[in-house]
Amino acid sequence: MKVRAKPKIAFFDFAGCEGCQLTVLDALQTHPELLDVVEIVQFREAMSEKGDNYQVAFVEGSYTRREDRERLQSIREHAQIVIALGACAHLGGVNAMRNWGPQEEIRHYVYREFARVHDSDHARPISSAIPVDGFIPGCPIDRDEFVAAVRQLLQGRIPEIPDYPVCVECRLQEIPCLFMQGKLCLGPITRAGCGSICPAHGQSCLGCRGQVTQANFQGLQAAAGEYRLDRALVEERLKFFQSDRLLNSEGAGDGR
């Protein structure tokens, strides 16, 4: 009987806290059967081997340095499928908040006398450097969504991510709406799939999963006005995860 080779996958990290890679490690512990069907050839957080023969590349972290582009291009050349893993890679993420200020000053503020040895610049999603085939959103990613994504990839499909707002998950779970408590929430424009975890714990959604394709900003602003919330807060909140999109506004409402 001919034994079919397992698809080879690899994980790469750029600027990020590595929380998404930790979630992958967690997923591999709770779903060890994944290791029966895929072969991991590179995963710095978990192993020292570095194989360059892989079909699927999962990339965590945002693109912040000039040399990152070359590395991303090399990953793109090796992989048949590139998946952005988590908000940093998908959106630029929290790192992109620094894009609002002068980079030199920010580097100095953070690194002081060591600023000159750090060459990081604006934080961008990896899609601004290379074509990306799919993404697993969130900060961090959702473990079960990662497992489902691997299963879909094994079936030859690009992972399907919900394209309806977090509010739908709130309604299904009968979670009281935070607007009624005078709290601004980005759930109406944010991609569902996290099970409304923040509103379920009384916290506003900050939009870590990116926006739905048909994001209704006017509706969100109108709701803020209706509940006497400062409309300027909407943009402030968007800066947490959407700074790159706000600063490159042609991407507005494109489902990032």
Ligand code: SF4
């Ligand atoms: S998306 Fe969040 S958890 Fe993942 S690497 Fe970035 S900051 Fe960390």
Ligand code: SF4
């Ligand atoms: S709490 Fe947020 S996510 Fe939930 S229904 Fe209200 S606006 Fe939507």
Ligand code: SF4
């Ligand atoms: S509720 Fe919003 S911020 Fe919280 S995990 Fe879900 S998408 Fe992210």
